[in-house]
Amino acid sequence: MCRLFLGSRVKVQSNFKIDNASAILDATKAGAGIAYLASYLLEDEFENGSLVQLLTEWKADMELPIYAVYPRRQHLPPKVRTFIDFLSQQVGNPPHWDKKLFN
Incomplete structure (x- = not known):
C-alpha cells in the first residue's frame, strides 16, 4: 500500500x-x-x-534504510563504533544523494 x-x-x-x-x-x-x-x-x-x-x-x-551489521553491541570494539560514526557522518541526514532531489 x-x-x-x-x-x-x-x-x-x-x-x-x-x-x-x-x-x-x-x-x-x-x-x-x-x-x-x-x-x-x-x-x-x-x-x-x-x-x-x-x-x-x-x-x-x-x-529503505541502510544498516551497519556487526556481531553484537555488547563489547563493541572502539574501531567499529568509530567506523559506524564515520559512515553516519559521510552519509548525512538527509543522505547526500537525496539533497539534489529536495532542492
Missing part, C-alpha cells in the same frame, strides 16, 4: 516481482514499468535523464 500525503491509500499491484535492486533498475530502464528504489541507486539515471522521479507528492509507508 502507498499513502498519499493527504492520508488516502492506493493498492499497488504488479505483473511480476523482483527482489534484486539491479534487476528492478534494469527492468524499469527497459520500459517494464515504474519502480520504488532507494534514491542512491538512481543518482546517475536522474542526472543523465534516463529515469525521472514520479509522484513526488506521494510517500510510501516504508522506508
